[in-house]
Amino acid sequence: MIRSKVMWTGLALGLVACGPGPEAEEDPSEHACEQVGSEGAMVSAGADADSAAAVGIGEEPWTVALVDDGEGVYRGFVEVTVDEEADTLLFTTVEGAVTGLWADGEDVGLPSAAPNADCPDEIPEHWDLELTPGTWTLELGPAAVDTVWLIWLDASGHAHDEAQEEAL
Amino acid sequence: MRAFFAMFLAGCTTGPGTGFATLAAVELDAGFAPEVARDLGDGWFLVDSGARMRLDAFAAEVGRVALQELEGRGGAFDPASPPPGYTLCHGGHCHSDEGRLVDYADIEAELAGEGARFADVAWAAVGSLDLLAGEALELGRVEPSPELPAADLTRVALQDVRIALAWEATGGPLDGVVTGSAELAMTSLTEGFELAVDRDTDPRLRVGISWTPGAALFDDMDPAAMDADELAARLQERGLDVEVR
Numbered sequence: 001m002i003r004s005k006v007m008w009t010g011l012a013l014g015l016v017a018c019g020p021g022p023e024a025e026e027d028p029s030e031h032a033c034e035q036v037g038s039e040g041a042m043v044s045a046g047a048d049a050d051s052a053a054a055v056g057i058g059e060e061p062w063t064v065a066l067v068d069d070g071e072g073v074y075r076g077f078v079e080v081t082v083d084e085e086a087d088t089l090l091f092t093t094v095e096g097a098v099t100g101l102w103a104d105g106e107d108v109g110l111p112s113a114a115p116n117a118d119c120p121d122e123i124p125e126h127w128d129l130e131l132t133p134g135t136w137t138l139e140l141g142p143a144a145v146d147t148v149w150l151i152w153l154d155a156s157g158h159a160h161d162e163a164q165e166e167a168l
Numbered sequence: 169m170r171a172f173f174a175m176f177l178a179g180c181t182t183g184p185g186t187g188f189a190t191l192a193a194v195e196l197d198a199g200f201a202p203e204v205a206r207d208l209g210d211g212w213f214l215v216d217s218g219a220r221m222r223l224d225a226f227a228a229e230v231g232r233v234a235l236q237e238l239e240g241r242g243g244a245f246d247p248a249s250p251p252p253g254y255t256l257c258h259g260g261h262c263h264s265d266e267g268r269l270v271d272y273a274d275i276e277a278e279l280a281g282e283g284a285r286f287a288d289v290a291w292a293a294v295g296s297l298d299l300l301a302g303e304a305l306e307l308g309r310v311e312p313s314p315e316l317p318a319a320d321l322t323r324v325a326l327q328d329v330r331i332a333l334a335w336e337a338t339g340g341p342l343d344g345v346v347t348g349s350a351e352l353a354m355t356s357l358t359e360g361f362e363l364a365v366d367r368d369t370d371p372r373l374r375v376g377i378s379w380t381p382g383a384a385l386f387d388d389m390d391p392a393a394m395d396a397d398e399l400a401a402r403l404q405e406r407g408l409d410v411e412v413r
Contacts, residue, residue: 096203
């Protein structure tokens, strides 16, 4: 009788321990695709890096209004400030608009872009950006369009999580 | 009765001239396509300096397009755990430490070492392409046969590519109008993809390939003196879009 109780108790404890793991986060690429129809927050880009408009890394997109240089060409700067290292994903629906990346005032160059595999027609460009603490500035343009849609997301859930897979 | 049954079975096996799938056609779309943000209309486009450019010629001669398999495999890797020199693998590409996007197929070839090579499994002749006018070709004659053998196809290659470019540019940091031209020769222009040809493959396939370089091809370059090797490297990095239908 006691042995049975121990057995069933052990089994119950085992079931609890082996229960469902942490809820899987939505893949950022999929989330970005879902947000394409939303304007999100509107912001006016700064005319230069020193006056860059603040945007954020988060779930919502941004529609950035660029500055007309007077000759029908549009440009602008936006920035984010991060307090700790972060792996992020930047998506845009406007191919060719994001042209530069600066870290604390230093031109670090953009890595190569690729379409969002989940919706390549809607989001033709995205970048994997590993950010260190500091201020990161995006250069937009020169462009033939006056607004740029973008969304900047934390990369959690984007790559395979080996630890999570081993726990399943 | 036994002889009849044996003959029936023999007839059901894959004999000479039959493959696991038929490659009905290779469709090639090629054209210069300025990005939405760069397109000024009337053939003019922006480069990152703010200069405006227009191409007077963008012509290519392509020997053939080939579907390739990596022979001497042993370079397979787990995209969740990229090899040294690469990070953030997804969608068929990994990011190199130099900021380039590299196909899985090319990384596998690198890991497999000297014994590995890409072999052509099926190919079709191409010819002249006018990328300014744009081309949409259906290459129906597949060699050595449209009947594909069992294979793990991992790369598409445009082979023996010769390109002639001519342009004019003005505005931005330029004084007046600048004209220029360049001729490029590329052994191959490749793109990784995955198609396992086996008994589970759709019996009839069409492979669509898009070659659509854009304005970014000319970013951060002097319109008066563009380096042909740099242009070729950028064309390779932009690559192709491949779709199996």
